[in-house]
Amino acid sequence: MTIKITLIPGDGIGPEISEAACKVLEAAKVPIDWETHIAGQTAFDKIGNPLPEKTLESIQKNKIALKGPLKTPTIEGFKSINLAFRKHFDLYVNLRPTKSFEGVPTRYNNIDLVVVRENTEELYSGIERYTSPNKESAETVSVVTKKGSERIIRWAFDYAIRNKRKKVTLVHKANILKATSGLFLEAGRRIAPEYPNIEFDEKIIDNMCMQLVINPHQFDVIVSTNLFGDILSDLTSGLVGGLGLAPSANMGHKVAIFESVHGIAPDIAGRGIANPSALLLSACLMLNYLQMEKAAQKIKTALLKTFKEGKVLTPDLKGNASTLQFTDAVIKNL
Numbered sequence: 001m002t003i004k005i006t007l008i009p010g011d012g013i014g015p016e017i018s019e020a021a022c023k024v025l026e027a028a029k030v031p032i033d034w035e036t037h038i039a040g041q042t043a044f045d046k047i048g049n050p051l052p053e054k055t056l057e058s059i060q061k062n063k064i065a066l067k068g069p070l071k072t073p074t075i076e077g078f079k080s081i082n083l084a085f086r087k088h089f090d091l092y093v094n095l096r097p098t099k100s101f102e103g104v105p106t107r108y109n110n111i112d113l114v115v116v117r118e119n120t121e122e123l124y125s126g127i128e129r130y131t132s133p134n135k136e137s138a139e140t141v142s143v144v145t146k147k148g149s150e151r152i153i154r155w156a157f158d159y160a161i162r163n164k165r166k167k168v169t170l171v172h173k174a175n176i177l178k179a180t181s182g183l184f185l186e187a188g189r190r191i192a193p194e195y196p197n198i199e200f201d202e203k204i205i206d207n208m209c210m211q212l213v214i215n216p217h218q219f220d221v222i223v224s225t226n227l228f229g230d231i232l233s234d235l236t237s238g239l240v241g242g243l244g245l246a247p248s249a250n251m252g253h254k255v256a257i258f259e260s261v262h263g264i265a266p267d268i269a270g271r272g273i274a275n276p277s278a279l280l281l282s283a284c285l286m287l288n289y290l291q292m293e294k295a296a297q298k299i300k301t302a303l304l305k306t307f308k309e310g311k312v313l314t315p316d317l318k319g320n321a322s323t324l325q326f327t328d329a330v331i332k333n334l
């Protein structure tokens with residue numbers, strides 16, 4: 001059976017890495033019928049709207065999308081296009097797994113961490129303004145709710161159980177942000193006893209960053225609010241080889257959007273040298289979500305083999321291959 005999936009190629013390096021990911025999925029004979037739609041800067045330039053109704057309708061209908069990174073056009077009323085998608089479909093879970101790849105040289109081996117980032121609240125609530133006419137002061141409102149905190153923390157514990165993980169570390173700054181971060185921490189302390197087989201640990205964000213650099217192996221599942229989760233997942237991607245290798249899944253109760261952790265990478269866009277692995281690994285998360293684990297594993301194995309061989313790698317991994325050459329090497333290893 002062919003599955004209809006919405007594809008948003010995206011801005012910057014988006015079209016290059018999307019083409020690569022689709023090519024690998026096709027070569028792996030995954031039965032997908034892509035419905036391609038635009039958003040972000042590309043859509044703004046084409047039709048004057050960065051969040052076209054047709055794109056939203058396609059995702060609503062298919063319930064699943066693979067999305068390249070998007071640039072938010074600098075126009076009144078649009079704060080973040082990525083955030084708009086997350087809010088529109090209430091994609092409250094942002095799952096960002098980080099695993100070492102044999103053959104990719106990094107400071108540590110055997111890293112296997114998962115960041116579960118709350119995806120709709122806190123400093124990403126979209127309430128921000130200048131508080132003086134000449135932009136000399138500004139404020140952003142951080143909104144954290146009991147419901148929002150409880151559902152993401154519960155999701156992190158349930159994920160730990162489903163994936164036979166042992167520990168959940170909640171990251172906060174409740175010593176300073178007593179109301180918002182305090183509310184999140186209290187939710188964690190209330191929920192943790194419901195999961196007696198999972199160890200619960202809490203860390204203040206600044207200490208957490210240091211601990212992740214000194215001894216990342218002490219962590220397993222990490223759950224945090226929106227901004228801390230965003231920063232932590234860039235940090236954890238650095239532990240295994242960088243943003244070119246970091247996938248993510250945005251999930252709600254009805255819809256899921258899979259995308260790489262990285263942005264549009266304007267510094268390398270259009271040069272054909274972007275690493276498509278992050279988006280390809282996001283597509284593997286998508287296949288797992290669709291219970292097509294065999295196909296996901298086949299693609300992952302080919303990707304890992306390509307890293308291990310170390311002959312055809314993109315510049316971010318100290319190689320000199322183009323996106324297309326790397327993609328062809330992965331396909332050869334399927």
Ligand code: ATP
Pocket residue numbers: 013017243244261262263264265266267268273274275276277278316
């Ligand atoms: P955003 O805030 O939108 O997440 P960002 O500020 O984190 O974006 P990115 O666009 O993710 O910035 O790029 C950060 C750095 O990582 C850049 O130097 C970019 O070239 C590099 N980078 C990101 N993605 C890739 C990739 N797929 N392949 C190679 N390099 C990448």
